[in-house]
Amino acid sequence: MRAGEFEPVRGVEDLYVHDTGMFDTDEYGAVYVYDAERPIVIDTGTGANREALFESVEEIGIGREELGWILPTHAHLDHAGGAGYLAERYPNAEVRVPEKGVRHLVDPGALVAGTKSAVEEQWEYYAEPKPVPDDRIEGVAEGDRIDLGDRELVVHDAPGHAPHHAVYHDPDADVVFAADAAGIYVPEIDAVTPTSPPPQFDFEQCLDDIRLIEELDPDTLCFGHFGPRDCDADLLGEAKRAYVEWVERVREKRAELDDDEAVVDHFEAASRDIDYWNPERARANTSLNARGVLTYLDRVDSEE
Template sequence: MHAGAFEPVRGVDDLYVHDTGMFDTDEYGAVYVYDTDRPIVIDTGTGGNREALFETVEEIGIGREELEWILATHAHLDHAGGAGHLAERYPNAEVLVPEKGVRHLVDPEALVRGTKSAVGDQWEYYADPAPVPEDRISGLTEGDRIDLGERELVVHEAPGHAPHHAVYHDPDADVVFAADAGGIYVPETDEIVATSPPPQFDLNQCLDDIQTIDDLDPEYVCFGHFGPREYDPALAGEAKRAYVEWVEAVRAKREELSDDDAVVDHFETASRDLDYWNPERARANANLNTRGVLAYLDYVADEE
């Protein structure tokens, strides 16, 4: 699949995955469209390529007046940056996001500042988010259910990646929309890589979130990056190991170098060995993920 394209999710009726073309990397940004009785778009991308998403929704057969829900897994702008733009396009759709993310989508100014600081030059791939009107958005908490007509999504809070993160489970189709809660599954290398952005990444909570997904034991899991795949229970162990080893690698390098900037530089340099996304994005991800772990290690030290 390539930027702007979409295809059915094999094994799940009425579910489609749209490639946003995020960061000029095919399949890096996955948006899901569920053509149920009450149609829903799950995550929105940065909003930068929203016209292509509008075309996908139309080609699937969902009219502008028919979309019921715009659902964000969390408020980070690579997943929810297009929420306000979709709300403008689809006047009858209600925006849903975990409760702690509501304020960020209603007034995204602080989130934009934080994102610009975190991603640096990568901001060129984002669009300025449109605020979501307060009367068009609702917050979600553990156990809430989203009515899709003949189906429903059950909300499970998953705050390890960010406090405003949740995963959504469709028990009938046996599919979980995991976003970043289970790490990033990279099809090209058949591995899970950790995602640990600042400022509130929490290793122990991430491990609990991975266990939440595993306890649901879905048949399919829809990742927020690089799309869906059949679920294998071995993924949980691989994901946990990836997170623990990643945090330990940053911890060890900090002890060796005693300079956080040097630690970040080290992992940015190491990212040149990655070939499943463009070099610019690999460096940006390494920078972001390293700084997230460093902030987590500081938090743990302060708590001791």
């Protein structure tokens, strides 16, 4: 896929995936549009390329008065940064996000500051988020259900990537919207890589989140980065191995170098992400992931 394009998700009726062109990179950021009886947009992108998303929603056949739900999987701005813009454009849509994310979408100031600190020069690819009116948004938690009229989504907490992260399960269609809970899927190499951003990445909980998806046993897994993929034990086993190996590599390199900036520099230089993403995005992704693991290791050490 290319930035701004959308296509049907194979095997799931009425579901579409839209490529946001996030960070000027094809096949990196996905938004899902479910043309159900009460249509829903799952995740929103950064908000920077929102006009292309609006066009996709219109081409799918969903009018401005018809969208029923806006459902970020979590409050990170690459998934929820467009929520306020969508709420403005679609006046009848209700916004739902995991409970710990609600305050960040109503008043995004602290989240913006944290994001700018984490992504540094990559902030140029974000839109300044528009607050979601507090009378348009509510939190969701484990076991809650989103009524789409002819189907429903079941909420499952998945806080390994961030405390405000959930996955959404459509049991009738056997599809799970995993966001970042099972890592990043790279279509070009048909492989899963970890995502471990600071400051709240929790390695053990990430493994539990993948086990949760195993228990749900979907036919289709919809990654936030990037796209839908047939789901099987091999895929989820690969995801777990990727996290285990990544955390151990960072742990070992820290012990060897005893300098966190040198650790980050090492992994930036060694990263193969440049093979399938633009160089700027590849460096930024590797830096964030390394810093997230280092922060996690500090937290674990402090608790011992």
